[in-house]
Amino acid sequence: MKKLSTAIITSVLVIALVGCVKSDREEAASENSLATDKETDVSTKTDNLGASSDDSADMEGINKDACFTYNGKEISVLSDVPNTLEKLGTPNADQSVKSADVAVYGYGDGDLTYNTCMVDGVESPLMISIGSYSKVKTSRNVGIGDSRNDVVAAYGTPNDTVEGFTADSQDLASGEADISNGDTLSGQFIKYEFDGCVLTFEMEDDHVASLTYINKNVEAKIA
Secondary structure (H helix, E strand, C coil): CHHHHHHHHHHHHHHHHHHHCCCHHHHHHHHHHHHHHHHCCHHHCCCCCCCCHHHHHHHCCCCHHHEEEECCEEEECCCCHHHHHHHHCCCEEEEEEECCCEEEEEECCCCEEEEEEEECCEEEEEEEEECCCCCCEECCCCECCCEHHHHHHHHCCCCEEEEEEECCHHHHHHCCCCHHHCCEEEEEEEEEEECCEEEEEEEECCEEEEEEEEEHHHHHHHC
16 A cells, blocks of 8 residues: 555656646647647557567557567557556556546556546546666666766756655645645656656656656646
8 A cells, every 4th residue: 555655646746746847838839739639640650669569550650758668568658548558467456546537557566657547538648657666767778776967868958857845645635735834855856858758757866766757748638
């Protein structure tokens, strides 16, 4: 139950941090991306990511910076939920929960958490978080324990750097987490923007403690 609570709190915190640093330009970009998404089905584009043959069909056209390999399968926060769940396999019951509006699927020993939400009656991919004990690497070979210098060498200057904080569960549930109200600073989040995806690295002592992929279009629809 502790793993589940940690996963949910981390997920809510990352979404809150991403949302609070949106600029007008980013919001406009999200709206343009939504309009483009309506016109073009990304699954019909062609761009071989080097995945195994049974992965290639649903991964075509997806930005490789939104992808990573888990247990030999190419995974992306931009891929549809049924395909992703099929690749990830059976989630751990003690790390997973599902309601009418949202779902959290936990895998491994806290290795990976997959968050979905309902958008227009369809279960949609919101976020994938890679935990502190995972050996998963990003498509640019950055993983847990790598240094800030490693991240910057692979991805360049971040689009945003946000101070993290630890809030109690009541604050998180109400959306009123506030550093000035006694919540303590903890770590730092550095954010990179890609086509359709935000990749956020949680840094502790200048090393990657966790990383999160967020589906920009789905996040914009529920914001």
